[in-house]
Amino acid sequence: MKITCENCVTVYEVPDEKLKGNEVVECPVCQYLYLRKGGVDLPPEADTVKNEAVAAEKEKDYGKTMYTELDASGNVKKAEAAVTEGRQRGLPEDKELILIAEEGGVNKEYPIKISECTIGRGQGSDIIINDPEVSRTHCVIDVYKDKFVIRDLESTNGTYLNDTRIKEDILKGNDRIRVGNTLMKFVVRESQV
Numbered sequence: 001m002k003i004t005c006e007n008c009v010t011v012y013e014v015p016d017e018k019l020k021g022n023e024v025v026e027c028p029v030c031q032y033l034y035l036r037k038g039g040v041d042l043p044p045e046a047d048t049v050k051n052e053a054v055a056a057e058k059e060k061d062y063g064k065t066m067y068t069e070l071d072a073s074g075n076v077k078k079a080e081a082a083v084t085e086g087r088q089r090g091l092p093e094d095k096e097l098i099l100i101a102e103e104g105g106v107n108k109e110y111p112i113k114i115s116e117c118t119i120g121r122g123q124g125s126d127i128i129i130n131d132p133e134v135s136r137t138h139c140v141i142d143v144y145k146d147k148f149v150i151r152d153l154e155s156t157n158g159t160y161l162n163d164t165r166i167k168e169d170i171l172k173g174n175d176r177i178r179v180g181n182t183l184m185k186f187v188v189r190e191s192q193v
Contacts, residue, residue: 005032087144089115094191097143099127099177101184110184115143118153119179133157133180141171141186148186150177 001019004011005027014025024033091097097112099119110127117126122136129138135155142149148171152159160178161169171177173188 005029087147089143090145091115091143092145095146096189096191097141097148098187098189099184100187101129101182103130103182112141112143117141117143120153129179129182131180131182134182138179139177148172148188155179 001014001016002011003014003025010027010029012028018025026033091112091114099110099112101108101110112127114126118137118140119125119127119129119134120137120139121129121131121134125137135153135157137153138155139150139152139159142151149168150159150161150166150171151168152166157180158165160166160176161171162176163178171186173186175186177184177186
């Protein structure tokens with residue numbers, strides 16, 4: 001059976017046995033994991049109530065998971081679990097972490113000074129973005145020395161990483177983050193000290 005990757009739109013062939021056995025299937029290009037939800041897809045002629053329920057569930061499950069690590073029960077580990085095993089939160093000693101946001105045609109730098117940095121438009125956020133489309137506490141960047149995780153905090157308009165809406169994902173240098181109408185770039189550079 002042919003599958004189109006939800007992440008990179010690559011079309012690839014998967015043996016029917018793998019799909020029938022509900023095995024995890026990985027995209028050969030981007031390693032996105034295809035997980036069959038509920039086993040069997042409904043045929044188009046199935047009653048509309050079931051089709052609407054399936055469509056609503058697919059719409060709700062918008063988070064991408066790009067990690068090939070599985071836990072003991074065979075479930076895909078969350079990004080934070082995959083990155084944080086055996087690690088404690090903390091800023092890297094030899095690097096600076098910065099978010100560069102374009103605001104009114106001018107680039108503004110927001111240094112990340114704490115290991116759990118919230119982004120939002122509310123006064124309680126560590127980085128305050130003046131954008132009405134951004135939730136009060138929109139997302140958070142968790143820092144584990146040299147590993148970084150971005151998590152959406154159930155924001156109204158979602159958090160996008162490199163143009164893909166995410167619930168949680170591993171963050172790398174030069175990744176693009178979009179919250180509301182604000183586009184930011186995550187920069188990791190050598191410390192000047």
